[in-house]
Amino acid sequence: MRHEIILLALLLFILALGLSLHRVYLGRIKARVMETAGSDFGEEDLKSILHMPQGSNFNTAMLSCWSLYFVALVFLYFLTPQIFPSWNYFRLSTVASSYFGPIILASGTVVITGAAAFNIPKIYRYYEIGKDQKEMMVILVPVLLLISLACSLYTGIIYPDTNISFWNLGYAALFLGQMLLLLPVFSGFAGGMR
Numbered sequence: 700m701r702h703e704i705i706l707l708a709l710l711l712f713i714l715a716l717g718l719s720l721h722r723v724y725l726g727r728i729k730a731r732v733m734e735t736a737g738s739d740f741g742e743e744d745l746k747s748i749l750h751m752p753q754g755s756n757f758n759t760a761m762l763s764c765w766s767l768y769f770v771a772l773v774f775l776y777f778l779t780p781q782i783f784p785s786w787n788y789f790r791l792s793t794v795a796s797s798y799f800g801p802i803i804l805a806s807g808t809v810v811i812t813g814a815a816a817f818n819i820p821k822i823y824r825y826y827e828i829g830k831d832q833k834e835m836m837v838i839l840v841p842v843l844l845l846i847s848l849a850c851s852l853y854t855g856i857i858y859p860d861t862n863i864s865f866w867n868l869g870y871a872a873l874f875l876g877q878m879l880l881l882l883p884v885f886s887g888f889a890g891g892m893r
Contacts, residue, residue, distance in 0.1 A: 703776070703779070703866075703870075706870055706874075707776060709874075710772065710873070710874065710877060713877060713878070713881065714877065714881070717881035717884045717885065718819075718822075718884075720884055720885065720888045721822050721825075721884050721888075723888065724825070724884070724887055724888050725745065725746075725749075725825065728745065728749065729745050732745065732748075746825070749824075749825045750824050750825070751824055751825070751826070751827065752824070753823050753824060753828060753833070754833075756837075757823075757828075757833050757836075757837065758820060758823070760836075760837045760841075761820040761823060761836070761880070762816065762817060762820050763841070764836075764840045764841060764844065764876075764880060765815070765816040765817075765819050765820055765880065766809050766812070766813070766816040767841060767844045767845075767848075768816075768840075768844055768873075768876060768877060768880060769808055769809070769812040769815070769816055770805045770808045770809065770844075770848065771844045771847040771848050771851065771869075771872075771873050771876070772873060773804065773805075773808045774801075774804070774805070774847075774848055774851035774852065774855075775847060775850075775851045775866070775869050775870060775873055777804070778801075778804075778851045778852065778854055778855035778858075779851070779854050779855075779861075779866060801852060801855070822883075822884060823883055825887075826883040826884065826886075826887040827887070828883050832882065832883070832886075835879070836879055836880070836882065839875075839876075839879055840876050840879050840880055843872040843873070843875050843876035843879070844872070844873065844876045846868070846869070846872040847869040847870070847872040847873040847876065848869075849869075850865045850866065850868050850869030850872070851866075851869050853865050854866055854869070
């Protein structure tokens with residue numbers, strides 16, 4: 700198995716782990732509240748109690764970052780023909796040869812992953828995220844994802860040549876961007892309940 704497929708599995712595993720830890724985090728809080736309050740209540744009641752506004756600028760930035768994350772992921776894996784030879788972008792010759800080909804691919808990705816990109820940032824409303832952490836996320840995540848996109852575009856431009864260094868840099872930037880996007884979940888889970 701190619702190492703790129705293993706690295707893709709790692710990205711998907713970390714994403715699934717983050718979303719699972721979020722569910723466990725909410726379950727732990729619900730169990731603790733039920734112990735102390737002695738009454739049963741639904742998940743929606745719990746979510747309304749825990750809801751912390753993060754600010755519209757932060758919410759918009761994270762929505763954009765998650766959309767950009769999915770675009771960077773698709774570009775990294777489908778603009779590199781050697782990874783998925785039967786499913787890569789260059790098999791769509793009309794799109795690939797078009798001046799607006801990458802924009803069409805990005806737009807299609809945003810449409811397909813739109814529900815996930817819109818819903819995943821909603822998890823932030825249940826975590827205490829400090830100003831410094833927000834600033835770090837808002838500044839660094841787009842930069843890292845744009846680095847990944849630039850590396851992917853470069854590997855697409857030089858096709859059929861390859862440059863594994865650019866692919867590795869694109870992957871590393873994507874990985875770090877994903878870790879920063881999930882940082883509130885990991886730190887909230889590790890820090891226990893508020």
